[in-house]
Amino acid sequence: MKTKYDAIVVGAGPAGLACSAELTAKGLDVALVDEQSSPGGQIYRNITRATVNRHNILGSDYSEGLQVVKEFTEGGGTYLPRTRVWQAEATGDVYFSRDGYSGALHGEYIVLTTGAMERPVPFPGWTLPGVMTCGGMSNLFKDSGLVPKQPVVICGSGPLVWLVAEHLLALDAPITAILDTTPISQITAAMKHVGGALKRFDYMMKGIKMIAGVEAKARKKKVPLHRNISHLEAIGTDRVERVSCKKGARTLSFEASTLLVSEGIIPNTSLLRQVGVKHTWNPVQRFWHPDVTLEGRTNLDSVFVAGDGSFVHGAKSAEYKGRLTGLTIARELHRLSDQQFAEQSAPVKEKLKRELLPRPFIDALYAPAKKLYALADDTIVCRCESITAGRIREFIAEGYVDHNEIKAIIRCGMGPCQGRMCSSAVFELIAEGSGLAPETIRQHRLRPPIKPVSLQELANAKVGENDES
Amino acid sequence: MKADVLIVGGGLMGCATAIELARKGKSVTVFEKDVPGRHASGNNSGGVRCQGRDLREIPFAVESRKMWDLHPKTVSSDCGFYVSPRLRLAENDAEMEVLVKRQEKLNSLGYTHEVVVDLNEVRRLSPNVADHVVGGLVCYTDGLANPMLTSKAYAAAAGREGVQILTRTRVVEVQTMSWGFKLRTADGKVYEGETLINATGAWSGRFSEMLGDPLPVFSAAPTMMVTDRMADMMNGTSLGLTGRLLGLMAAQNGTIIVGGGYRSPHDLEKEKIWIDPMQMTKASKIMIEVLPGLKDAQMIRCWAAFEGCLADKVPIVGSSKQVPGLFHVCGFSAHGFQLAPIMGRVMSQIVLGQQPDFPLDDFRPDRFEQKVK
Amino acid sequence: MVNQNSRFSWSDTGAADKTVNVIFEGQNCTVPEGVTVAAALLGHDDNHFCHSAAQGDKRAPYCLMGVCFECLVEIDGLKNRQACLEPVYEGMNVKRQQVEG
Ligand SMILES: Cc1cc2nc3c(=O)[nH]c(=O)nc-3n(C[C@H](O)[C@H](O)[C@H](O)COP(=O)(O)OP(=O)(O)OC[C@H]3O[C@@H](n4cnc5c(N)ncnc54)[C@H](O)[C@@H]3O)c2cc1C
Ligand code: FES
Numbered sequence: 018m019k020t021k022y023d024a025i026v027v028g029a030g031p032a033g034l035a036c037s038a039e040l041t042a043k044g045l046d047v048a049l050v051d052e053q054s055s056p057g058g059q060i061y062r063n064i065t066r067a068t069v070n071r072h073n074i075l076g077s078d079y080s081e082g083l084q085v086v087k088e089f090t091e092g093g094g095t096y097l098p099r100t101r102v103w104q105a106e107a108t109g110d111v112y113f114s115r116d117g118y119s120g121a122l123h124g125e126y127i128v129l130t131t132g133a134m135e136r137p138v139p140f141p142g143w144t145l146p147g148v149m150t151c152g153g154m155s156n157l158f159k160d161s162g163l164v165p166k167q168p169v170v171i172c173g174s175g176p177l178v179w180l181v182a183e184h185l186l187a188l189d190a191p192i193t194a195i196l197d198t199t200p201i202s203q204i205t206a207a208m209k210h211v212g213g214a215l216k217r218f219d220y221m222m223k224g225i226k227m228i229a230g231v232e233a234k235a236r237k238k239k240v241p242l243h244r245n246i247s248h249l250e251a252i253g254t255d256r257v258e259r260v261s262c263k264k265g266a267r268t269l270s271f272e273a274s275t276l277l278v279s280e281g282i283i284p285n286t287s288l289l290r291q292v293g294v295k296h297t298w299n300p301v302q303r304f305w306h307p308d309v310t311l312e313g314r315t316n317l318d319s320v321f322v323a324g325d326g327s328f329v330h331g332a333k334s335a336e337y338k339g340r341l342t343g344l345t346i347a348r349e350l351h352r353l354s355d356q357q358f359a360e361q362s363a364p365v366k367e368k369l370k371r372e373l374l375p376r377p378f379i380d381a382l383y384a385p386a387k388k389l390y391a392l393a394d395d396t397i398v399c400r401c402e403s404i405t406a407g408r409i410r411e412f413i414a415e416g417y418v419d420h421n422e423i424k425a426i427i428r429c430g431m432g433p434c435q436g437r438m439c440s441s442a443v444f445e446l447i448a449e450g451s452g453l454a455p456e457t458i459r460q461h462r463l464r465p466p467i468k469p470v471s472l473q474e475l476a477n478a479k480v481g482e483n484d485e486s
Numbered sequence: 487m488k489a490d491v492l493i494v495g496g497g498l499m500g501c502a503t504a505i506e507l508a509r510k511g512k513s514v515t516v517f518e519k520d521v522p523g524r525h526a527s528g529n530n531s532g533g534v535r536c537q538g539r540d541l542r543e544i545p546f547a548v549e550s551r552k553m554w555d556l557h558p559k560t561v562s563s564d565c566g567f568y569v570s571p572r573l574r575l576a577e578n579d580a581e582m583e584v585l586v587k588r589q590e591k592l593n594s595l596g597y598t599h600e601v602v603v604d605l606n607e608v609r610r611l612s613p614n615v616a617d618h619v620v621g622g623l624v625c626y627t628d629g630l631a632n633p634m635l636t637s638k639a640y641a642a643a644a645g646r647e648g649v650q651i652l653t654r655t656r657v658v659e660v661q662t663m664s665w666g667f668k669l670r671t672a673d674g675k676v677y678e679g680e681t682l683i684n685a686t687g688a689w690s691g692r693f694s695e696m697l698g699d700p701l702p703v704f705s706a707a708p709t710m711m712v713t714d715r716m717a718d719m720m721n722g723t724s725l726g727l728t729g730r731l732l733g734l735m736a737a738q739n740g741t742i743i744v745g746g747g748y749r750s751p752h753d754l755e756k757e758k759i760w761i762d763p764m765q766m767t768k769a770s771k772i773m774i775e776v777l778p779g780l781k782d783a784q785m786i787r788c789w790a791a792f793e794g795c796l797a798d799k800v801p802i803v804g805s806s807k808q809v810p811g812l813f814h815v816c817g818f819s820a821h822g823f824q825l826a827p828i829m830g831r832v833m834s835q836i837v838l839g840q841q842p843d844f845p846l847d848d849f850r851p852d853r854f855e856q857k858v859k
Numbered sequence: 860m861v862n863q864n865s866r867f868s869w870s871d872t873g874a875a876d877k878t879v880n881v882i883f884e885g886q887n888c889t890v891p892e893g894v895t896v897a898a899a900l901l902g903h904d905d906n907h908f909c910h911s912a913a914q915g916d917k918r919a920p921y922c923l924m925g926v927c928f929e930c931l932v933e934i935d936g937l938k939n940r941q942a943c944l945e946p947v948y949e950g951m952n953v954k955r956q957q958v959e960g
Contacts, residue, residue, distance in 0.1 A: 052925055054946045059924050066893055070871035099944075104763055112763050117937070119767065134926050144929075146907045146919030147866070153923030156943070157867075161891065161898035166868040188870055255907070255917050274866045285926065293758070400921075400929065403913040419521075425528065425634035426566075428739065432912065433714065433786060433928040433939070438921075465761050469714065469784035469928075469939060475763075475770035476781075714939070715912050739913075782938045 018120070018479070019095070022048045024346055025111045025124035027102050027288065030058020031082065031332050032324025032339035033130035034089040036313075039343025041092035043352040048122060049094055050113060052101040056086050058132055059152065060332045062159040071162055074184055078332070079159075085336055103466030105129070105292045107317040114470050118477035126319050126346050129292070130339060133325035134285040135177075136304070137438045138389055139398045139406070142251030143278070151181040151279035164188045168272045170260045172196035172249055173279035175383040179228050181277060186234045194271045195235055196246040196262055198280070200386050207382035214378035221375060243269065247388065251276050281383055282329045287437060291463040292320055298456040302329070303385050304441070305460055311366065313342030321346065330376060337369035390445035398446070399439040401432020409443055413450035420444065420461040433469045436461045488678045489515040489650070491837065492669055494657050494693065495685035496520075497527035499815045499822065501640035501651075502830025503683060503837075505561070508647035510834055515677060516649055517669070519656035523637030526687050527823070529791035530633045531710050531743045533735055534824045536599050537572040537625035538726060542800050542848040543821075544597055546828045549843065551627060553827035560827075562646075563639035566632030570736045573603075573611050573624045574726040575776065581728040585623040600625050611723045614779050628724065630735055630743075633823060640826070660697050666811055681837055683813045688754060688792035690802075690816035699808040702796065702854050703817045707752040707759045708745065709790040711766050713783040715740035725776070732772045742783065744769055747820075750790045759790045795819040803829060803849040805836060813837060814851050864904050879949040890947055897923060897930050897942035900953070908932055908942060909956040931956045 024040055026033045029051035037049040049056075057064040061082030072080050089096075097115070104112040111122045135150040142148065149157075151173060157163045168191050171182050182195050214221055235242045248263040251273075261270040283304040286296065295316040296305040306328045313321040323342040324335035341362055348358040392398065394407030404427055412423045420436070420443045423429060429443060430436030436443075440461040448455045491507055493500045496518025504514045522528070534554055536547045557565045576582035589602045600623050608615060608622045641651055652671070659670040666680035686693040691703035717740030725734040726746070733746040748765040752758065766785060773780045796802065796817040806812040815833050818825065832842040869891065877892040881899055890899040897920050900908065907917035909931045920930040923943045930942040933954040942953075 052944055054944070068871050101944075104761070106760055108760070119763075121764075134924060135922060137927075143921075144911070144916065144918060146917055149920060150922050150924075153920065153943075156923040157898055157901065158870075161894035161902065162869055162871040163867040163898055163902050164870040165866060167866045256919075400918075400927065401912065403911055403916070422523065422528070422634055422638070426632060426638075431712075431786070433784070433931075434926060435787065437926045464787045464789045465763060466785055466787065469786050471781070471937070471939065472713070472770040472773055472783050472785060473781040475767045475785060476774050478764065478767040784939055 020120070020122050022046045022095070022122065022124045023350060024126040024128055025050060025109075025122050026128040026130060027105065027111065028058065028130035028132055028324070028326070029053065029056040029096070030060060030130060030132045030324060031085055031336040032132070032326070033058070033128070034085045035336045035339035036128050036130060036323055036343040037094045038085065038088040038092045039340050040347060041094040043347040045347060045350060045352060047094040048097055048124070049089065050097045050100045050102055050111070050122070052099065054098050056089065056096065056098070057082060059156060061086065062156050067159055068162060071159060074187055075159070082332070101468055102288065103468045103470055105288055107292060107319055109319055112465070114474045117474055118479050119470060119474045120479045125350070126321060128313065128321045128323060128342055128346070129288050129326060130322070130324040131285050131288050131326045133282045133329050134437070135279055136281045136283045136385065137441055138278070138280045139392055139396050139442050140249045140251070141393060141396050142253070142257065144397055144400055145251050145253050145257045146255065147253070147257035147274055148251050148276045148278065151177045151277045152282075154181055154277050155184070158184065165190045165275045167191060167274040168193040169275040169277060170194045170196065170271050170273040171277045172198065172246065172260070172262065174199040174386065175279055175281045176224065176379070177279045177282070179231050181279070182231045182235075183227055186231065186238065186240070192240045193273055194260070194269075195231070195240060195242045196249070197242070197244045198246045198249070198386060199244070199383065201245050203382055203384060203386070207378055210378040210381050214375040217371065217374045249278070280389060281385060282325070283441065284326045284329060286326065287435065287463050287467045289322060289326065290460065291465055291467050293317060294320060294322060296460060300455070301380050301384050303445075303455070311338075311341060311369070312345040313338065314345070330373060334369055334372045337365050337372065340365045341369070390442055390449065392442065392446070398442045399429035399432065401434050401438070402428045404429040406442070406446060409446050410450060413447055418447055418451045418453060419459045420447065421459065424461070430461055435463060435467055487515070487675070489513045490679060491515075491681045491683060492667060492677060492679035493517070493683040493685055494669075495687055496522040496641060496651055496653065497525060497685060497687050498637060498640055498826035499687070499818070499829055500683070500685035501637070501644045502826045503685065503815060503833040504644045504649040505640065505647055506830045506834035507837060508644065508649050510838060514649045515679070516644065516651045517655050517657045517671065518651060518653050521653045522641035522651065523634050526791050526793045527826070528634045528637040529789060530823045531733070531735060531745045532630045532633050532823065533724070533733070534567060534629045534631050535572050535625070535821070536824070537574060537623070537628050539821070540800050541591075541595070543825065544592070544595070545844045546825055546832075548597065548599060550825050550828035554629070554631070557639070561639040561643040563635060565636040565639055567629055568738055569627065569629040570722055570724045571611060571624050571626045572628035572724045572726060573608065573622045574728055575608065575615060575619050575622045576728050577618055577620070578729075579620060582621045584728055585621070588623060599627060612721055612725060614719050614721070614777050615725070616776055616778055619776070630724070630737060662698065662809055681811050681813065683815065683833070683837070685815050687816065688794045690794045690814070694814065697809060697812060699806045699812060699851070701802055701814065701817070701851060703794045703802065705752065705754045706793050706795045706820070707750045707790040708793055708820045709748040709750045709761060709765055709788060710743060710745045711769065711785050711788045713742040713744065713780075714786050716742055716780065716783050719777055719779050719783070727772070727776065730772055732769060732776070734773065734777075741786070744773065752790070752792065754792060757792070759792070761788045761790055763788065793818070793820050801849055802851045803832065804846050804851050807852045865902050867901050869902055879947055881947050882950070882952045884954060892947075894947055895943055896932060896934065896940070896945045896947055896951070896953060899947050900932075900942060907955065
């Protein structure tokens with residue numbers, strides 16, 4: 018297997034595909050690596066193999082992705098599916114596992130387009146089988162066409178909630194409730210950004226139409242739709258059986274064998290943090306995101322970041338960011354003159370700017386609710402190690418303000434997910450308990466491997482031994 | 487600001503020394519550029535091991551081991567300590583010979599903590615070891631502790647004894663005066679004291695230069711990994727090898743902490759370590775050979791921390807010959823965690839001009855110069 | 860397709876579509892070609908995939924995008940496979956992952 022490339026791109030979503038396509042178009046040698054078995058990332062998951070029926074349900078926002086997949090495929094860049102990257106270094110070394118062995122690739126540049134993930138928000142019962150994220154449901158459908166055939170509740174805040182509700186209504190899934198957790202107060206807060214958003218009237222109308230469509234269809238099908246919901250709880254032994262929540266002082270309860278949750282999307286920064294990219298705290302969306310320029314540059318000369326991994330802006334923006342990053346690297350490698358770069362990047366920048374117009378409005382409207390992390394002491398925060406909020410608070414009360422230190426003692430964040438599921442919540446618990454400004458709190462550190470590697474895979478390593486010890 | 491003793495470095499060595507001195511009536515200030523436990527003391531593999539120690543360290547390690555049992559009293563925390571016998575395996579007859587000789591040597595010096603065991607006992611202690619193993623040498627009283635918990639417990643105990651611990655306070659300049667020392671910290675403050683202790687771990691080489699008493703301490707980044715839970719595999723016994731690099735520690739939660747002398751490239755100035763995963767491919771191969779059941783185990787994470795090392799692999803503990811009033815406690819070469827309790831005690835003894843419990847001649851700061859001469 | 864226990868149905872697979880046979884916990888199940896192991900199991904059986912390593916309670920896929928590690932199964936003797944990322948193939952032998960120790 019060839020191991021040296023001009024650029025290694027990690028993540029075959031819209032950003033990674035567009036970036037790789039730009040690079041190969043400039044005659045550069047690119048390897049696009051992804052743990053999935055076909056290109057598309059999360060948003061265009063399984064796009065090349067999904068049935069016509071699925072394309073119909075998912076609509077043009079999904080099918081449009083075929084274009085960028087085609088562009089990459091026809092460009093002839095090397096595509097390495099089912100390859101999980103578990104460590105990257107600013108030296109350009111990228112370590113991976115596939116087919117039962119581990120190995121290393123080297124790129125003059127590495128581009129991390131690892132996308133976004135659902136913001137993990139603990140609530141009582143969230144570890145029960147049957148509780149899944151809305152994004153997860155969407156992936157399941159894209160992969161296989163599976164649809165819930167028993168009572169399903171959809172609960173959360175943000176566009177994904179409405180999108181999944183729209184699809185499941187169209188598929189006649191037995192929805193028992195749609196629960197919107199967006200606090201009413203945030204609508205007023207968001208209104209101050211509406212001016213910018215209205216410059217993309219088309220986009221806003223699409224959103225409004227989608228929500229109105231879900232409301233109308235829910236009414237017709239007698240599916241209860243509640244707003245201003247809080248205190249979500251999944252109840253059951255061995256799997257979810259009921260869902261309860263509060264609407265003001267009232268407690269609501271619904272039958273459910275599947276509960277789909279979503280509290281927004283955050284950048285998936287594991288690999289970025291491991292490689293040493295600098296991050297900044299965003300006080301509105303309350304997440305850490307890498308410090309990245311429009312052109313994908315980070316604090317590390319050889320490491321570029323593009324797509325939702327840099328900041329969650331959606332599929333189209335991800336593609337534009339990927340293109341700009343590709344053009345930038347092509348210029349660095351002297352495949353484009355400054356003039357050519359300016360000419361080719363200007364229209365992409367223009368499109369990206371237009372795409373970003375409604376974001377401040379959406380970010381404010383769907384900011385995480387103030388009480389999102391007001392967790393009861395007995396709620397499990399770290400799924401891998403079954404560690405509760407109360408246990409973590411004991412340490413914070415003793416003066417611990419560093420997730421890394423708490424982890425070293427009680428193992429929250431030490432399991433196979435490497436803190437992906439708990440670090441947002443632990444961070445909020447520390448901010449709440451210590452009163453420290455979030456940006457001054459030390460972030461959870463990621464050590465390689467960012468995903469577990471079997472010893473057999475390591476032992477079967479297909480790279481030259483490093484004999485110095 | 488004044489104190490009797492100024493200690494630079496808030497790791498275990500600094501804090502252990504501070505506790506003992508404060509208990510003996512001294513006023514002590516500890517300067518820590520980060521927070522206690524950020525470096526070696528809070529991020530080591532937690533091995534509380536007498537097994538396999540350099541002969542020069544054995545009296546200290548044996549006494550220190552007793553002090554580990556007293557932690558609930560001395561620092562109000564058990565530090566997460568528990569016993570996990572450390573069994574060093576012989577993979578062939580030649581290695582068995584080495585182990586037998588080792589025990590004879592120790593016995594002749596009056597030590598009985600390491601015992602040669604036959605294959606039956608090896609299998610009783612560690613039922614899953616591979617068929618080629620021929621025997622071993624075990625220290626039944628060895629164990630493991632939680633380094634972060636230990637570091638925090640020591641810092642807290644020091645605080646209770648009235649020690650002033652200045653966190654996020656880097657010492658940037660030291661002036662030697664007729665009466666003692668003047669320290670300046672990065673925030674521009676000046677501190678004075680009669681006695682100065684260098685407990686700066688990996689930074690000891692550099693720091694000693696600043697003091698006008700350069701020591702040949704170099705920095706290294708010992709590299710470890712931890713597996714997922716494999717409780718049945720280890721049976722509570724920690725393993726070492728005789729002829730190859732590998733240490734497997736059986737953590738109480740069932741995970742295995744893997745080390746054994748692996749090192750990663752690092753930059754001490756920038757405090758950056760590039761963990762070299764290929765080190766772990768070597769470790770994995772050996773692990774599967776020694777415990778074939780580990781092929782199903784996973785490497786969950788690697789980590790590394792900065793440590794101060796010396797060429798002869800034993801520390802520097804003693805007073806400076808160049809600078810009166812200056813003492814060093816550093817260069818523990820990746821095995822100082824177990825020794826911290828006893829080092830606190832002997833350091834306090836020599837600072838107070840008392841006879842230390844055990845002679846410190848082998849750890850003299852100037853031992854390297856003499857070799858050159 | 861054997862899926863009486865499942866909480867999900869295959870919305871768009873016709874009788875003419877290609878299928879593969881996967882053995883799950885000793886039972887044969889026929890699933891559409893090309894789906895992930897997670898989809899195959901969710902479409903076949905509603906039950907859990909694995910147990911939490913710390914407390915042994917039952918767990919099942921949560922994120923379906925490779926980040927939560929709650930979908931771990933044993934595939935053809937190899938443990939800790941993420942079911943939401945692995946595609947099925949004919950004759951694949953899948954087991955629930957048991958907790959160690
Ligand atoms: C990965 C690893 C595994 C290990 N495993 C074991 C084991 O299993 N068993 C065992 O017995 N030992 C083990 N060790 C060794 C043990 O951890 C160390 O020997 C011991 O902790 C050293 O303590 P210390 O206080 O000297 O160093 P440290 O804990 O590093 O403390 C030194 C402190 O000095 C501070 N400092 C430096 N310069 C300045 C300055 N100018 N101003 C202010 N502060 C400063 C630093 O910030 C640091 O906190 C291991 C070490 C490592 C790195
Ligand atoms: S379901 Fe989350 S990793 Fe597979």
